Amino acid sequence: MQLKNDRYLRALLKQPVDRTPVWMMRQAGRYLPEYRATRAQAGDFMSLCKNPELACEVTLQPLRRYALDAAILFSDILTIPDAMGLGLYFGEGEGPKFQRPLRDFIDIANLPIPDPEQELRYVMDAVRTIRRELAGSVPLIGFSGSPWTLATYMVEGGSSKTFGTIKKMMFSEPEALHLLLDKLAKSVTLYLNAQIAAGAQSVMIFDTWGGVLTPRDYQEFSLGYMQQIVNGLTREADGRKVPVTLFTKNGGLWLESIANTGCDALGLDWTINISDAKARVGHKVALQGNMDPAILLGSPERIRQEVQMILDGFGQGSGHVFNLGHGITPDVDPERVSVFIDAVHSFSRTYHMSSDIRE
Numbered sequence: 001m002q003l004k005n006d007r008y009l010r011a012l013l014k015q016p017v018d019r020t021p022v023w024m025m026r027q028a029g030r031y032l033p034e035y036r037a038t039r040a041q042a043g044d045f046m047s048l049c050k051n052p053e054l055a056c057e058v059t060l061q062p063l064r065r066y067a068l069d070a071a072i073l074f075s076d077i078l079t080i081p082d083a084m085g086l087g088l089y090f091g092e093g094e095g096p097k098f099q100r101p102l103r104d105f106i107d108i109a110n111l112p113i114p115d116p117e118q119e120l121r122y123v124m125d126a127v128r129t130i131r132r133e134l135a136g137s138v139p140l141i142g143f144s145g146s147p148w149t150l151a152t153y154m155v156e157g158g159s160s161k162t163f164g165t166i167k168k169m170m171f172s173e174p175e176a177l178h179l180l181l182d183k184l185a186k187s188v189t190l191y192l193n194a195q196i197a198a199g200a201q202s203v204m205i206f207d208t209w210g211g212v213l214t215p216r217d218y219q220e221f222s223l224g225y226m227q228q229i230v231n232g233l234t235r236e237a238d239g240r241k242v243p244v245t246l247f248t249k250n251g252g253l254w255l256e257s258i259a260n261t262g263c264d265a266l267g268l269d270w271t272i273n274i275s276d277a278k279a280r281v282g283h284k285v286a287l288q289g290n291m292d293p294a295i296l297l298g299s300p301e302r303i304r305q306e307v308q309m310i311l312d313g314f315g316q317g318s319g320h321v322f323n324l325g326h327g328i329t330p331d332v333d334p335e336r337v338s339v340f341i342d343a344v345h346s347f348s349r350t351y352h353m354s355s356d357i358r359e
């Protein structure tokens with residue numbers, strides 16, 4: 001089926017667009033009352049993820065409110081460790097936790113590589129359901145966590161501030177950690193390729209915790225495994241390219257090496273000026289980002305000003321997907337999101353005039 005709005009896919013490939021496409025990390029989430037209602041109906045967060053009809057419903061909720069240029073699969077990066085048998089749960093008002101975190105080499109050696117159409121079939125069913133319901137309106141983004149980021153949760157047993165347990169493993173049993181990262185890279189490759197086969201039209205890898213590593217350890221323990229995934233991904237489906245976006249939070253120092261993996265786009269957090277990022281890697285990749293999500297707590301005027309500054313920072317032409325530098329937080333007023341989306345729509349047209357003329 002022909003896509004009615006393919007700005008997001010075009011911008012990731014630096015093809016001309018009429019305005020800058022926009023979507024938001026965590027666009028389906030707790031800031032929306034209808035999301036909270038559907039989650040209550042499901043019982044809890046993981047039951048929502050495991051119910052394809054309800055996962056589809058919450059995926060579509062933000063698109064009913066706002067003219068977003070992409071939908072993102074509603075799921076979580078921790079579905080893979082859950083499918084590997086670690087027993088994921090979310091306590092009320094707490095972050096993710098594992099019943100059986102990985103302790104040693106034996107635990108890691110025993111980990112299975114999940115078959116996406118078996119243990120993770122609920123995710124593939126959600127992708128198929130969402131594609132059917134989107135009916136070609138906007139593209140669907142599939143995603144996964146990076147091996148390093150998944151490993152932090154699996155070894156720490158949940159969220160961490162210091163990453164002491166996994167760093168201890170990294171510095172005392174590096175071969176155990178490498179075995180884990182290798183299994184995760186294989187699992188993520190199968191998982192993302194299954195999402196693409198099920199209908200995901202682009203994929204994004206979230207490396208939320210790559211930025212806690214030294215530059216050398218980042219190459220060895222995070223980027224190397226994302227490279228392995230990029231090498232193994234299906235890059236074309238249904239006669240169209242399937243763009244790949246890599247996002248390392250706090251990875252601004254390493255944009256050149258990330259761009260060298262052969263991905264199509266880099267996700268940027270807000271700690272870098274998008275103009276600097278463009279000067280460094282804009283000839284190679286598209287850029288996605290990078291407004292501080294906390295700006296959405298500010299006044300409408302301040303939101304509009306920030307949108308204008310980021311558009312100005314990227315400047316003329318395609319290759320920019322507007323987004324936040326990280327997920328939207330539950331305390332944001334949905335009205336402020338309208339201000340943000342409308343500002344991107346109306347202010348961005350002038351940055352694409354020359355490409356209109358070229359076409």
Ligand code: CP3
Nearest residue numbers: 025026027028029045072073074075076077095206208327
């Ligand atoms: O962006 C979207 O709308 C798609 C859905 C999505 C979720 N998680 C839903 C979710 C995506 C893309 C993710 C990715 C994810 N999950 C990441 C990488 C991106 C990032 O935020 O850095 C990470 C690290 C996780 C792991 C995770 N899941 C954490 C740490 C938490 C708790 C923190 C929090 O925000 O509460 C979750 C839970 C989670 N995943 C929620 C949502 C909407 C909130 C849970 C709830 O509704 O109760």
